[in-house]
Amino acid sequence: ALLTRQLATLLAASIPVEESLRGVSEQSQKDKVREVLIGVRAKVLEGYGLAHAMSQYPNAFPELYRATVASGEQTGHLDRVLEKLADYTERQQQTRKKIQQALIYPAVMIFVSIGIISFLLTFVVPKIIEVFSSSGQTLPTMTVALIHISNYLRQYGLYTLGALVLLLILFKRALKNSSIRSLWDGLILKIPIVSYLVKTINVARYIHTFGILFAAGVSVLETMRVSASLIS
Numbered sequence: 001a002l003l004t005r006q007l008a009t010l011l012a013a014s015i016p017v018e019e020s021l022r023g024v025s026e027q028s029q030k031d032k033v034r035e036v037l038i039g040v041r042a043k044v045l046e047g048y049g050l051a052h053a054m055s056q057y058p059n060a061f062p063e064l065y066r067a068t069v070a071s072g073e074q075t076g077h078l079d080r081v082l083e084k085l086a087d088y089t090e091r092q093q094q095t096r097k098k099i100q101q102a103l104i105y106p107a108v109m110i111f112v113s114i115g116i117i118s119f120l121l122t123f124v125v126p127k128i129i130e131v132f133s134s135s136g137q138t139l140p141t142m143t144v145a146l147i148h149i150s151n152y153l154r155q156y157g158l159y160t161l162g163a164l165v166l167l168l169i170l171f172k173r174a175l176k177n178s179s180i181r182s183l184w185d186g187l188i189l190k191i192p193i194v195s196y197l198v199k200t201i202n203v204a205r206y207i208h209t210f211g212i213l214f215a216a217g218v219s220v221l222e223t224m225r226v227s228a229s230l231i232s
Contacts, residue, residue, distance in 0.1 A: 001086060001089040001090045001093050003024050003028065003033060003037065004082055004085050004086040004089055005082075005083075005086040005090075006023075006024045006027060007020055007021070007024050007082055008079050008080075008082035008083045008085075008086055010023055010024065011078055011079040011082065012079040012083075017044055017050055017078075018041055018044050018045055021037055021040055021041035021044065022041055024037055025037035025038050025041065033060075036057050036060045039053075039056065039057065040053045040054055040056070040057065041053075043056060049070070049073055050069055050073060050078070051066045051067075051069040051070035051073060052070075054066050054069060062230075063226055063229055063230070064209055064212070064213070064226055064230060065085060067213060067218060067222065067226045068081055068084070068085055068212060068213055068216045068218070069081065069082070069085070070218075071213065071216045071217045071218040072216060072217075074217070075216075075217040077216075077217070080216075081216045081217075084212060084215065084216060085212075088208075088212055118153065118157070121146075121149060121150045121153050122150070122153050122154055122157065125146060125147070125150040126150060126154065129147050129150065202231045202232060205230055205231065206227045206228070206230070206231060209226065209227040209230055210223055210224070210227045213226060213227065
């Protein structure tokens with residue numbers, strides 16, 4: 001967001017693209033960002049357009065960004081386009097920050113709760129079980145179930161955790177297969193509440209992206225293509 005705003009400001013002052021990139025790279029405090037900007041500037045100096053130069057770094061400049069920059073180059077309003085991109089990126093950053101801050105407390109509570117429960121079932125419950133066993137009393141069903149869970153965690157807890165991590169890794173790799181991904185997405189779209197949230201988020205993302213690209217002068221067909229590519 002910061003480098004986009006700086007680049008837009010320099011271009012609005014009629015400074016050439018390569019000089020603007022050099023100025024922004026010198027102002028950057030992060031080595032990785034500086035390296036990317038230097039690489040983009042090198043491509044521009046070779047005669048490539050800014051959008052084409054940015055395409056060499058797809059992780060830094062997503063397709064929405066590159067398509068908007070390309071439209072700005074074609075229409076001759078690159079500074080205005082970058083201003084819109086800066087506004088969009090800043091809003092995205094603020095929204096992401098709000099979501100992260102809202103999720104920190106419940107995430108910490110969940111992990112702490114899981115840790116406490118696991119500790120109790122692994123180390124505390126067995127001591128209590130010894131007291132019950134020595135008394136010879138008939139235990140309630142829930143207590144017996146708790147004892148079985150405690151025994152399972154002590155014997156197979158680490159194996160279970162390793163298996164869950166392995167399954168998660170395999171699941172993520174399996175989603176790279178288009179057929180499996182289609183089945184998984186179809187399943188998600190059948191879950192009542194989740195389906196509504198997923199559809200709403202993706203429609204909002206599509207329309208928002210469409211509005212940014214169309215306002216930047218991108219053709220309707222190209223706008224639809226880029227907007228559709230951002231749908232998850």
